[in-house]
Amino acid sequence: MRDLPSWALIPSVLVAAHAVAGEQVYLAPEAFILQALGGHAQPRILWLTKPMQAELAATLGHAPSQLRQRYWVAGEKTAWILEEIGKEEPITAGFVVAGDRIEQARVLVYRESRGMEIRYPAFLRQYAGAELTADRRLNKEIDGIAGATLSVNAMVRMAREALYLDRMSRAP
């Protein structure tokens, strides 16, 4: 993608937008990056060192699923596309972080049979401005949604993960 024209995105958007059974694609991940950071976002890789894996395990409640995390940078902003299991299936969400705070949160792909109310802007707006505290929590309370507790919990975990990874990506 790096040295390819933007039209090269089209087939991937089409494939990503294809909804398989039980999978709702609200926004294709590449479209999220494009919307959030514009066309000049640079992809980067963050390798998760052992201490980072331990920190993430404490943040998420389980070991991180992969050894390196891809992210996108544009100026002071970073964008993260993360996955976390709600009840049975992974939820894909996008986060934009700027100045150690979440600027934007979006549900990109939802695969669970219930709890998809977390995609609504009224819920997602709560994450704007959230920061990570010293004990790995968000500095603001996120109101839950009845019947979507596990999905809300997954979103909160991903928000904390995005803030932690953003901090690590800026570490010297």
Next chain:
Amino acid sequence: MRGKHYALRLLRRWHARFGVFAIVFFLLLAVSGIALNHASELRLEGRKVHVAWLARWYGLKTDPPSGIYRAGDHILAWGNGMWLLDMKIIAENMPPPVGMIEASGVVYIATVDTLFAYTSDHRLIEKIPASALPAVPISAIGIKDKRVELRAGAEVFASADSLSWKRAPADKVAWSTAQPIPPSLQHNLAALLVPEIPLSKLISDIHSGRVFGKYGTLVVDALGLLLIILGLSGAWVFLRSRHRHQV
């Protein structure tokens, strides 16, 4: 008067007998109910049960793998949505792979829209989504000069690090192709690729009785009625005993 006492004794005796009989089921219902209410804290979510007889009990048939991919010393098989790398389950709920290669000690497995990179000891390095790939759908993965090569439509893209991709000529690429499964592996693969059952579903089905089929729910209904009868008979025995003592 004697008749009333006899009835009370009889009721108390049968109340105790039914109570002892039912306690096993009530414990099962109570424990499974508590587990379901605290599925998140107990980390039941996302856990799967791979047991052949249980899958058969649920009526799930094993879909035997149709082929394998080889790369270096590694063997990839797939079936029932699972991937087996070197006979170890590495991923679930997965589409069929389009191929596997090994480059610079990293095992790459491609699906039509995602590239997975694994260490040689089966740890996921990264799931590279379509947004980070040069083009999709991917129809083949190959290797040439230690570079990963992806074919999408009529085009071929190459990368040395799976981060940046460039168009490349399609010649001399060793494309990964599915191979027939050796008979010696077939039985082991079929046993390992047993369909999975989510643990929370299993507990929920035990709780409702659905795990035992349509009669299971009726049995649980009967246990519910039994609980009502035991509650009423227990209350009656208690009240009658208290009344007797007061008299």
